[in-house]
Amino acid sequence: MSRSIFSLLLLASFSGFSQEADKELKPAAVTDTVANPIVKDKYGIRVGVDLHRLSRSFYEDGFTGIEVVGDYRLSRKLYAAAELGNVDYKQDDVQLNYTTKGSYIKLGVDINAYENWLDMENMIYIGFRYGFSTFSQTLNSYKVYQNSSNTLTDETTGNYFDEVTVTPNEKYGSLSAHWVEVVGGIKAEIFNNFFIGFSFRLNNLLSDKKPATFDNLYIPGFNRTYDGSFGVGFNYTVSYAIPLYKKERAKKIEEKPAKKK
Numbered sequence: 688m689s690r691s692i693f694s695l696l697l698l699a700s701f702s703g704f705s706q707e708a709d710k711e712l713k714p715a716a717v718t719d720t721v722a723n724p725i726v727k728d729k730y731g732i733r734v735g736v737d738l739h740r741l742s743r744s745f746y747e748d749g750f751t752g753i754e755v756v757g758d759y760r761l762s763r764k765l766y767a768a769a770e771l772g773n774v775d776y777k778q779d780d781v782q783l784n785y786t787t788k789g790s791y792i793k794l795g796v797d798i799n800a801y802e803n804w805l806d807m808e809n810m811i812y813i814g815f816r817y818g819f820s821t822f823s824q825t826l827n828s829y830k831v832y833q834n835s836s837n838t839l840t841d842e843t844t845g846n847y848f849d850e851v852t853v854t855p856n857e858k859y860g861s862l863s864a865h866w867v868e869v870v871g872g873i874k875a876e877i878f879n880n881f882f883i884g885f886s887f888r889l890n891n892l893l894s895d896k897k898p899a900t901f902d903n904l905y906i907p908g909f910n911r912t913y914d915g916s917f918g919v920g921f922n923y924t925v926s927y928a929i930p931l932y933k934k935e936r937a938k939k940i941e942e943k944p945a946k947k948k
Contacts, residue, residue, distance in 0.1 A: 789822020
């Protein structure tokens, strides 16, 4: 009897030891964990020019203009943005010949929606602008139709009205306009701190001070106006970023479960 009890105790002791050994030998669940890389975002000023307006000054008669663009990084996604420009534009339409001279400024923000990897600084953004322009309009000439005084000419040619060009050369100064813009665009870093970009703009004219005898036909920074209060615009830019300082942040990386062997 005592021998049987001893055998049972020995068996129970051995069984408990085996279970503890199995626990120690069994490997723990493994997951692939990767440390989040440290990214250094550049903060500074970016300045450039609009290539579209510069090139237009060469290929379009009567147009001279320049636009300087710039932005300043406020946070990881948010940029303060501005455009400054000057335009001298002589337009010869079918009925009108006029000259617009003036300057403009646009102020607003851009929000970068593109998730860059490590040291990249590219942008796909949407933004908003408030625009203000001061300018003058000169009405060089316009055409009107008057009754012909030559009855014989009327009967033989069928021309009941003669086209007459009037050249008042009237200048209207101290004009102004206010508008808002919705902007969408891209900026790509082609070399270290050098960027090329493109933006498209939908404009809405809020108010404008007009000449006494006709509407504003062109507003610097807003473009043509006689099709209504809405307008469109675009620019092609080349710019250079001047880094002032850097901010470190950890870039999040998703953890992936280890592959089962």
